[in-house]
Amino acid sequence: MKVYLAGPEVFLPNAREILDEKIALTREAGFVPVSPGDLEIPRMPTPLTQGLEISRIDEQLMSSADAIIANLTPYRGIAADTGTVFELGFMSGRGKVAFAYTNVRADFHTRIRDWYGAPLVEDATGRLRGPDGLSVENFGMIDNLMLDGGVLARGGSVIVGNAAPERLYTDMAAFRMVLSVAAKRLLA
Amino acid sequence: MKVYLAGPEVFLPNAREILDEKIALTREAGFVPVSPGDLEIPRMPTPLTQGLEISRIDEQLMSSADAIIANLTPYRGIAADTGTVFELGFMSGRGKVAFAYTNVRADFHTRIRDWYGAPLVEDATGRLRGPDGLSVENFGMIDNLMLDGGVLARGGSVIVGNAAPERLYTDMAAFRMVLSVAAKRLLA
Secondary structure, X not given: OEEEEEOHHHHOOOHHHHXXXXXXXXXXXXXXXXXXXXXXXOOOOOHHHHHHHHHHHHHHHHHOOOEEEEEOOEOOOOOEOHHHHHHHHHHXXXXXXXXXXEOOOOOHHHHHHHHHOOOOEEOOOOOEEOOOOOEOXXXXXXXXXXXXXXXXXXXXXXXXXXXXXHHOOOOOHHHHHHHHHHHHHHOO | OEEEEEOHHHHOOOHHHHHHHHHHXXXXXXXXXXXXXXXXXXXXXXXXXXXXXXHHHHHHHXXXXXXXXXXXXXXXXXXXXXXXXXXXXXXXXXXXXXXXXXXXXXXXXXXXXXXXXXXXXXXXXXXXXXOOXXXXXXXXXXOOHHHHHHHHHOOOOEEEOOOOHHHOOOOOHHHHXXXXXXXXXXXX
């Protein structure tokens, strides 16, 4: 059972070390890890073709996997890394099993509210809106409902961790819990 | 040819009006529009089940479509709405044709640089990093490379608009251009 490991840790200065740690933990849990750094990316002539080549290879790696574990910890803002979110959608679209986790305890609603730093208002239909009029989700989910929904619709779980700020992308507690839940679900 | 219309306009106070405008333009271009508001969402007993029901119906609408046009205009921060990104990934995973547009001219690299508000640094391998050490994409793309890559890998196009800030989610110039390109590509 091959599991694709999606997450913003690829952007860390010590990405290789963290990816290797996730790979080792995934193997210990009984899965075959598939990770964004697994294949060498050929050097391409322009930034655009270089980016497209990385995308092509990551899609190829995903397509070789049976499941995904997506790290949806907020990235440069209040929502998950969009690359990871694309990958979660991609695997969901292919009908693969999906699991997700975050290292931040505050749910999406709380993070949006804090981001506005101003009271939300209820509109005529009872829907909460920010001061800019944009509606504010309040479903007790870790990110946009399509993400939690995509995971839960495929029998996966969403695990909420609570890492120290300085270990936001390196703390493995929630990831370990996902592996444990996924192993019970998929390898029993 | 059915086209699913993904974008953060569903969160606007005048969402119905804007969705209707996009639906009308899509029909004019020769496509059958499929839009998140097309099916009534049954009232569910809890916020979580309500969110899951919306996700289920949106996935069902997507699965009925042959293509997607994703509005990747930055949303509450420097990156696209994560719900829209999930949907772009979902349709890409299903091998559907994908198009994308943004109403913001500045590319992802520029937006990240501005967000840091501090100089980027080049690491030993020549990769640019923010003051926090996280690597900064520089591929001339509108968002994370998986998004642009997913669109271009499926024969779609990425269209860059330049809307006035007060028309960030309502300006139709880039959307009209996508429709025109998509019609030439898919309905010829």
